Amino acid sequence: MYKITLLIHCPDTSGIISKITTFFHARKGNIIYIDQYVDTENKIFFMRMESEFSNKIDIDSFRKNFEEKVGTPYQMSWQIYTAGKPLKMAVFVSKYDHCLYDILGRYKSGELPVEIPMIISNHPDLKSVADNFEIPFYHIPVTSDNKKDAEKAQLELLEKEGIDLVILARYMQIIPEKFILNYPNRIINIHHSFLPAFAGAKPYHSAYKRGVKIIGATCHYVTEELDAGPIIEQDITRISHSHSIRDLILKGRDLEKIVLARGIKLHVERKTLVYNNKTIIFT
Amino acid sequence: MYKITLLIHCPDTSGIISKITTFFHARKGNIIYIDQYVDTENKIFFMRMESEFSNKIDIDSFRKNFEEKVGTPYQMSWQIYTAGKPLKMAVFVSKYDHCLYDILGRYKSGELPVEIPMIISNHPDLKSVADNFEIPFYHIPVTSDNKKDAEKAQLELLEKEGIDLVILARYMQIIPEKFILNYPNRIINIHHSFLPAFAGAKPYHSAYKRGVKIIGATCHYVTEELDAGPIIEQDITRISHSHSIRDLILKGRDLEKIVLARGIKLHVERKTLVYNNKTIIFT
Amino acid sequence: MYKITLLIHCPDTSGIISKITTFFHARKGNIIYIDQYVDTENKIFFMRMESEFSNKIDIDSFRKNFEEKVGTPYQMSWQIYTAGKPLKMAVFVSKYDHCLYDILGRYKSGELPVEIPMIISNHPDLKSVADNFEIPFYHIPVTSDNKKDAEKAQLELLEKEGIDLVILARYMQIIPEKFILNYPNRIINIHHSFLPAFAGAKPYHSAYKRGVKIIGATCHYVTEELDAGPIIEQDITRISHSHSIRDLILKGRDLEKIVLARGIKLHVERKTLVYNNKTIIFT
Amino acid sequence: MYKITLLIHCPDTSGIISKITTFFHARKGNIIYIDQYVDTENKIFFMRMESEFSNKIDIDSFRKNFEEKVGTPYQMSWQIYTAGKPLKMAVFVSKYDHCLYDILGRYKSGELPVEIPMIISNHPDLKSVADNFEIPFYHIPVTSDNKKDAEKAQLELLEKEGIDLVILARYMQIIPEKFILNYPNRIINIHHSFLPAFAGAKPYHSAYKRGVKIIGATCHYVTEELDAGPIIEQDITRISHSHSIRDLILKGRDLEKIVLARGIKLHVERKTLVYNNKTIIFT
Structure with a gap:
């Protein structure tokens, strides 16, 4: 067949x-x-x-x-x-490991039909996770001084391996415009809020301050405007006044990893179309 | 057009x-x-x-x-x-009024494109609701002695008005087999549990006893086997140990009316197909 | 007892x-x-x-x-x-009737232990609903010219009846500051978005434009800053690219009425405390 | 402090x-x-x-x-x-790895304040996962002939390490009565259905057959009666007619691992009490 x-x-x-x-x-x-x-x-x-x-x-x-x-x-x-060669997917991380563990667990059990030729990070912390799952880990620090060089090094790695899809699994750096233009609708980010509420940094702190009763996570394609790209998937969880910011962060982790995984799967299974900064999701 | x-x-x-x-x-x-x-x-x-x-x-x-x-x-x-004449819909009730109020509110505001020529009840309690909404109310008591006669009276009313669809809006009587055969996949019931859990009487009491953390409601077509017909729609709400049976009943009311309304709309908009005791829902 | x-x-x-x-x-x-x-x-x-x-x-x-x-x-x-006299609750409406029907249905069935001595509206459209439920209806038009007079007429009605709680059930006018100061933490609004996303007018249009995958409703106390008061309750429902703005409005109705009803009940049962523009909800 | x-x-x-x-x-x-x-x-x-x-x-x-x-x-x-020594937790698995990966990811990132001195399995398949996370793995086959011996071997391991809590992370064997009596309210199972619906084997097959619109997962303490112990936590996800049994299994995985993790955390943080085969959950 x-x-x-x-x-x-x-x-x-x-x-x-x-x-x-x-x-x-x-x-x-x-x-x-x-x-x-x-x-x-x-x-x-x-x-x-x-x-x-x-x-x-x-x-x-x-x-x-x-x-x-x-x-x-x-x-x-x-x-x-x-149904030919699997997509080649690069995973970008910083220090948080929950999304990475989740992606790699799914990858190992065959749930995600992709290849993962590399994990790229601006910090060395998660090298041991990559090692345990036997995936090459590249530590490319990003500072205010070396942004251009870091971007170059990243793009070279991606090109060398013929990467089709970039996953920002709680990668805590802004992706430069040129990088984004090289991978249109092929960079997927997980943002830890119910966008468009609480775009930008520290959304759990903002959610706590505003006193919302529900927090969310949003998986979206990355575009030049921060946290404003086409939304692929969102989900939420209930909170109450009694939850501290730390509680929100902990509860949010489960949301983030599940929502990101759903978004990746939709893309990999070719169920997404992008038009006018919105997605059409065929389910 | x-x-x-x-x-x-x-x-x-x-x-x-x-x-x-x-x-x-x-x-x-x-x-x-x-x-x-x-x-x-x-x-x-x-x-x-x-x-x-x-x-x-x-x-x-x-x-x-x-x-x-x-x-x-x-x-x-x-x-x-x-897109011709609207469906003619009969609403069966007993004493609970929340589903009836919800249906009639939607009907009056034009959200449900149907005609409601009659409300039939085995109790007189909700006549005033029917009166307020200016819909004919027929009180047909059902006792162990008069089941046959009651059924006959009901069917005559339905036939006289050319009813297309029967809604059991917390109607607390079992529909006789012959009645069901006259309206195949055209009788919609709301059951106050997450079927197939807690079929039959007093599901909130059973849910309380079992200590579940979530309760549900199920909208389904009525078949000869009690609470076992094709499921159209379900939804749930969280509960905790601290909720009494009365709390469950109260929380369940909101579920029941919303889930029933969704089921009715899907049927009225011709989005349901039944095969093999299951529904295909086109959304 | x-x-x-x-x-x-x-x-x-x-x-x-x-x-x-x-x-x-x-x-x-x-x-x-x-x-x-x-x-x-x-x-x-x-x-x-x-x-x-x-x-x-x-x-x-x-x-x-x-x-x-x-x-x-x-x-x-x-x-x-x-546990003495029930709270006296005024309901403000404009043209949308779904929240009003829901409140009145709960009121009639004894679910909401309050008195409702009046419905106030800036439009005459919902008088017949008030009549059907036998509740006095006051039509107080609000125009750019008569804002002061309208406010005065509203406040006189509230004071005359000793109103404890004001519900804005999709009332489409901004409440003046003086009015708000007279009823601190005693005016409850339902906003048809998942605040703080899409505050202000036409949130369903904005949600559609942004391509979110989930819409919400927020029940909050009214403060001087528009849609920025302490949040009492929120809930959400899933949508997809295939839903038009009209679909969002229809789906949102069910959210709005349920979320508003929950917020009213929490207040009436004395389960809310407000501090620092946030609520503590004791459940 | x-x-x-x-x-x-x-x-x-x-x-x-x-x-x-x-x-x-x-x-x-x-x-x-x-x-x-x-x-x-x-x-x-x-x-x-x-x-x-x-x-x-x-x-x-x-x-x-x-x-x-x-x-x-x-x-x-x-x-x-x-707040002294962390609980010692043994994880029982068979062939499914998603719950195991999830538990070990949380464990490594410090989210679960426990020690995991052993993983026990009736199959050798997941040894490599245990190895990657550097946790001792004990393969104890269970056949119709060796049930008594297997139980003895398991209990000896648990006692030797002073295990406080046993997690059945999709362990596909029935726990013998004596084993259960040794660890009252200290064996936690994840069942892949919304209990009490679809207890026993192959719940996703049953859910598919019944045509439910929502599937669930249930985390509970193990008692002598199969899948009938006190429920700690439940959650659900929506499905439709278009989902095959395989789709249900895949969607269910995410539910299972999240619900199990929540249940474990509630137990470890001493937020559960059991009485009369029900839990009181303090949150």
């Missing part, structure tokens, strides 16, 4: 679904998942489709045909993914 | 989506919603689709064509709904 | 609980609930205690004694509530 | 709180937490209290005095815990 995942968006018009499904049917593809969404305000059509083919197909000519018959006529932005 | 909602299920095979979408496209229908699901165990294909047509279509010939070209070839069970 | 609820806060020191419980024990009071909290940052002690007395006590001399023996020595701010 | 945690239950009568708080106050203890609960049906009083002492106290004579002055007169069952 050969499986293809198709993700598209294009100007909305009638007949798109009919056109695409007929194209796949004619090539003996059996549709096992289809979901679509129309942004009626901007008149954009979005779709995700999974198909199975009993025989291996020539994917290059399939792609060429699709572009010719469907992509071009409908002015479509599209990707076709085949 | 003329809108059609299509709900189908049929043996799974390839090409169904292509066939249907092409059929609609050929008749100038613009698909604004499509969702499908395949029960891989039983090899059944399910789909819900909404289409808009700029011009009014001849719905009778459309239906006839669809049966000929699509329904018959694919051995399809299908319904086509047009 | 005679029941007393005690709410206090005072500078934190050792021996307070021992002092208070001994005072009550000496007067044959049986403690049936005690909860305390220490704000360690500001060194403030908070406590809520319920006691039962088999015989009626002279509440005036009890209060006098308590002030002398406990209140003054510990520089305590305290209230003693007896 | 010297800290004492007191947990008690006794027949309910008046004056208990006053008596205890006065006893502590007289010994210069400052109460920093107090919570109580009365089981009004069985007339039992429960309390948890934390106190701080500026000077070290003679804990043996303190305990003796407490028994004499408070414990005996009130027929009290009580424990006084000092």
Whole structure:
């Protein structure tokens, strides 16, 4: 069984679904998942489709045909993914280990179908965790003086290994603009608040001060504007007046790791589309 | 704009989506919603689709064509709904008023696009509520002696008004088998527990006794087996050791009314399909 | 059985609980609930205690004694509530009816132990709801020209009836500062967002625009700063990219009414204390 | 600062709180937490209290005095815990690793203040995880033939190391009755359903079959009756018709590990009391 995942968006018009499904049917593809969404305000059509083919197909000519018959006529932005090589994912950390342990546990048990060729950190603290899980660890300190060099060193590592996806697992440094532009919609951050509330530093302190009754965590793609990128997933947990800031931090850890893991999985399984600084999540 | 909602299920095979979408496209229908699901165990294909047509279509010939070209070839069970007359909904109650108030509030504010031609109760207590909302109230007592007569009186009322949907809004009587068979997948009950836990009478007492930390409510279609019909919607709320049975009952009220309302809306908006005693919910 | 609820806060020191419980024990009071909290940052002690007395006590001399023996020595701010007359609650509305229906349903079924002597609105639309529930309805229009007069008319009505608590049940006008100062921690608002996110007007529009995956509602005491008062209760519900602004508004309704009802109950049952623009909620 | 945690239950009568708080106050203890609960049906009083002492106290004579002055007169069952040696916790596993990774991650980062002197498994699969975290791993196979011997080997290991608490982290064997009696309320299990629904084997299969819209996990003390012990903590997650059994298992993993971790923490922080097969959880 050969499986293809198709993700598209294009100007909305009638007949798109009919056109695409007929194209796949004619090539003996059996549709096992289809979901679509129309942004009626901007008149954009979005779709995700999974198909199975009993025989291996020539994917290059399939792609060429699709572009010719469907992509071009409908002015479509599209990707076709085949179940081939796993994504290569780099994990950036600083000192907090809960998200890292969670990612590596899932990785080892096969829950996350990725490769993790490297962990990069601006601190040496979590090297032992990387060692225990037998993953190369690169300590690249970031100071006010060496920002440019650090960025260069990071990007070289990523490029050398052909990294597809960067995870900021409580990495406590701001990613430079150029870095972000190199990996559009391919850097995922976990922010420890229910965005847009409490963007920026020390959200648990702000939540405590404001006296909210619920705290949250937000997994999002990183864009140039801090904590303002497209949101992939959020979740919350209840707190009360009796919880100290330290309690919030502890409770928040469980949220952060679960929400980040959900976000990573959605991306890896090709269930996310980004448009207009928002995500379409196909579930 | 003329809108059609299509709900189908049929043996799974390839090409169904292509066939249907092409059929609609050929008749100038613009698909604004499509969702499908395949029960891989039983090899059944399910789909819900909404289409808009700029011009009014001849719905009778459309239906006839669809049966000929699509329904018959694919051995399809299908319904086509047009945005015509609202569903006629009867509400059955006993003494508890919270679900009734909630339904009637939503009804009055236009949130529930139905007609409510009658409230039927085995007790007279809630007549004043019905009066305030200007809905006919029928008091049909049910005793161990008059079960047959009561059922007959109820069914006559439902038939006379052409009722499409029966809501058991904390109605404290068991619905007889014949009644149920007359309204297959058209009687919706709210049960005050997280089914299948605590089926039957006094679920809050059982939940208290067991010491659970979460209670729930379940909205389901009524079948012959008590509290075992297809589940439409469930939700839960946290409790603690400090909550008395009375506290559970009070907290449960809010759950019951919200979960029932969600279930009713899903049915009324034609977003539910039933197969094998389970629901497919298209959202 | 005679029941007393005690709410206090005072500078934190050792021996307070021992002092208070001994005072009550000496007067044959049986403690049936005690909860305390220490704000360690500001060194403030908070406590809520319920006691039962088999015989009626002279509440005036009890209060006098308590002030002398406990209140003054510990520089305590305290209230003693007896289960006497229900609170008098005014409900302010504009055009949305879902919170009003919910409050009135709970009121009629005895769930909310209050009196509701009046509904005040800046629009005439909900008069029929008030009529159905047989509650006096006062239409006081608020325009840019008559703000002072409207406020005066509102305050006169509240004072005439001896209103203890004002509920803003989706009342779409800003409450003037003088009004707020007259009812400190006695005006409860429901805001249709997860504060502090999306304060101010049109929060569902902002939530849609930002692409959040969860929306919320917040019940808070009204202070001079808009949507910035002490939070009593919050809750949330999941949304997705496929929900329109109208969907958010509809889903939000259920949140708003439930969260507002919980906040009102906490206040009415004397389970809230306010300090430093935050609430302590004893549950 | 010297800290004492007191947990008690006794027949309910008046004056208990006053008596205890006065006893502590007289010994210069400052109460920093107090919570109580009365089981009004069985007339039992429960309390948890934390106190701080500026000077070290003679804990043996303190305990003796407490028994004499408070414990005996009130027929009290009580424990006084000092912040001394951490609990010794054994973790039992089979083949699933997600709960184990989660526990060990929390352990390494200092979130769980315990010692873990051993991991015991009926399968060799997770030895490498134990090795990576440098914790002794004991493989004790359990077959229908060697049940008695396996139990003996397990108990010897536990006794040799002075284990206080046994965690069944998805251990797929039934614990023998004698074992359970040796560790009353000191064996914690995670069951992968929302108990009492779907007790026993294969709960995700049963949940799928029943068509529930929410699945859960339950952390409980182990008693002789399978999956029927006192519930410490539960939580849930939403599912839909489109989730396969495999999806439920994957989603359930996150629930299981979080709920188990919460349960362990509540026990370790001495926040649980068991009475009548139910827990009182002081939070």
